[in-house]
Amino acid sequence: MSDDPLHESLKPYSISHKSFLQLLDYLEEHQYHTICFDDIVKNKNAAKQKTVILTFDDCPKHLFDFAIPELQKRKMKAVFYMPTAHLGGYNDWDAAEGRTRVDLMNEDDLKELNRLGMETGAHSHHHIHLKKVDEKTVEFEVKESKQLLELIIGKEVISFAYPFGSVPKNYKQILTAAGYRFAISIYTPFENDLSIRRFIYHDGDTTETLHKKLSFFYRCYRIVRDPFKMY
Ligand SMILES: [Zn+2]
Structure with missing residues (x-):
């Protein structure tokens, strides 16, 4: 969490305990229902209701200390994205850029998430x-x-998060051939199931900015802005 002095360098990809609670409180107060991608597979209309998909990249182990118990308390769920070569290891790609090294989840942790x-x-x-x-x-x-995760959790893995939001050429063809149904990017000129726009919630966000980010108008704004924000 970003209020841990050791995690300061991971901002804005890490948030404080207070910011996380603000987000969950907001969702609860405004009666948002948290769903995962497999809910959409089970029920095509799941995403049409007042829903959000909360996502966590990289699977830092410390999510079990606070974030996951807070989700459980509120009967909320989320999707956790694991880079499999780093199972039980560290965020070496952040450390290479001078950011704090944190422990990542191992196989047992993923089974526990499941x-x-x-x-x-x-x-x-x-x-x-x-x-x-x-x-x-x-x-x-x-x-x-995908294969490694499926062996661990004994369940089909249907979604993918592009590391650094870096979407490769022919992504649709490659991800479809691999058996994915959904993939999340950050900025994307055209949104589709294999290049879904995400927004980052960070410590600077307030209930007002959150309100805007969850609005229809913000989605329209992203359609116009994203082509200019591509990596
Ligand atoms: Zn990542």
């Missing part, structure tokens, strides 16, 4: 910029991570 009713998604095998590597490497990264 037991708690949370969804696990793939986040490539090595946590690399998929736009910067050749197609064979992209294919390996998306397939390997």
Whole structure:
């Protein structure tokens, strides 16, 4: 969490305990229902109701100390994206840029997430910029991570989060061939099931900015803005 002095360098991708509670309180007060991607597979209309999908990238182990218990308390769920080569390891890609090294979840932790009713998604095998590597490497990264996770949790993995929001060429074809139904990017000129726009919730957000980010108008704004924000 960003209010842990050791995690300061991970901002804005890490938030404080207070910000996290503000987010969950907001969702609860405004009667948002948290769903996962498998809910949409089970019921096509699931995402049409007042719903949000909460996502956590990289699976830091410390999520079990606060974030996950807080979700459970409120009967909320979320999707957790694990880069499989780093299972039980560290966020080496952050450390390489001088950010704090944190412990990541191991196989038992992922099984525990599954037991708690949370969804696990793939986040490539090595946590690399998929736009910067050749197609064979992209294919390996998306397939390997899916297979390893499925072996661990004994359940189909249907969603993928592009590391660094880096969406490779031919992503639709490659992810579909690997068996994914959904993939989340950050900025994307055209949104579809394999390139879903996300927004980052950070410590600077207030209930007012959250209200805006969850609105229809913000979605329209992103359609106009995202093509200029591409990596
Ligand atoms: Zn990541």
